[in-house]
Amino acid sequence: MKLEDATPIIQLGEHLLVSMQGDLDDRAVLQLESDITRSVSETQATGVLLELSGLTIIDSFIARVIARLAGMIRLLGAEVVVVGIQPAVAITLLELGIGMQHLRTALNAADGMALLHEIRE
Amino acid sequence: MVLAIESPESVCSIDSEASLVTVRARVRATAVDLGFGIVDQTKLVTAASELARNVLRYAQRGRMIIEELDNGDRRGVRVTFEDSGPGIADVELALRDGYTTGDSLGIGLPGAKRLVDELTIDSRPGQGTTVVITAWDS
Numbered sequence: 001m002k003l004e005d006a007t008p009i010i011q012l013g014e015h016l017l018v019s020m021q022g023d024l025d026d027r028a029v030l031q032l033e034s035d036i037t038r039s040v041s042e043t044q045a046t047g048v049l050l051e052l053s054g055l056t057i058i059d060s061f062i063a064r065v066i067a068r069l070a071g072m073i074r075l076l077g078a079e080v081v082v083v084g085i086q087p088a089v090a091i092t093l094l095e096l097g098i099g100m101q102h103l104r105t106a107l108n109a110a111d112g113m114a115l116l117h118e119i120r121e
Numbered sequence: 122m123v124l125a126i127e128s129p130e131s132v133c134s135i136d137s138e139a140s141l142v143t144v145r146a147r148v149r150a151t152a153v154d155l156g157f158g159i160v161d162q163t164k165l166v167t168a169a170s171e172l173a174r175n176v177l178r179y180a181q182r183g184r185m186i187i188e189e190l191d192n193g194d195r196r197g198v199r200v201t202f203e204d205s206g207p208g209i210a211d212v213e214l215a216l217r218d219g220y221t222t223g224d225s226l227g228i229g230l231p232g233a234k235r236l237v238d239e240l241t242i243d244s245r246p247g248q249g250t251t252v253v254i255t256a257w258d259s
Contacts, residue, residue, distance in 0.1 A: 057166050
C-alpha cells in the first residue's frame, strides 16, 4: 500500500470520519476494515461516517467488504452512514447487481453527520 | 471491418493482488485515451477488476491483453483475460447470477457481462479459460 493511499480515521466528538481514497488493493481494503472496527471499539464511537468520494471504482470485493464492515460496526453498537459515492460508481454498482440497499446513505458529509446525530436522538 | 491495434505494453501479467491495481490503471488509461466518458470508463474498469480477480481466485495467475479497436465509425477496446487454470465446467451456469464455486457473491461474470457491450468465454476444463470483453465508446 502506498503512503498516499493510507486512509485516516478522524475522531469528531462521538463520531468517526473515514475518508477512503485512491485505488485500494485488496490488502489495503481488509486492513482498513480491521483498523476501523478497532477504532470504533477503542473510542466507543456511536457513529461512523464512511466518505467514499475518493474511490474511483468499487468492485464486488470492495462492495462486499464495505457491507461487512457496516455490519460489524452495527454489532459494536454504532451507526454507519455512507456518503459521497460518485455517480459513475453508483451506476456501475447497480448494473453489477449490487444495490447496497441495506446501507444508510447521504449525499454528502454534512448531511451524513446530521443523519448520524438524528439517529441517536 | 474492425481494426485492432495491439502494442507490446498492452500485455499485463496477473499474479498477485497488486496486479489488480495495475490492471485497473492500464484499463483506465486506455479508456481515457479512447475518449470514453466517466461512466463508460468506470464500467469497463470495474468489469476488468472482476475478471482479473477471477483469474487470481481460480487460476492464481494469467495475463491481460488490451487492444484498441476502430470500426471506422466508433472506437472501442477489447480486453482479453487468459489463464491456464482449472477451466469452467459449465459456462452457461457460470454466467448465471448468484452461481459461484468460490468464496464470492457469484456476481463476477454475470455482473461484468452487464457492464460491457460483449463478453465471451472460451473455457476448457483442465486447460484454462479465456474471457474477452469488448466495449465501444457510447
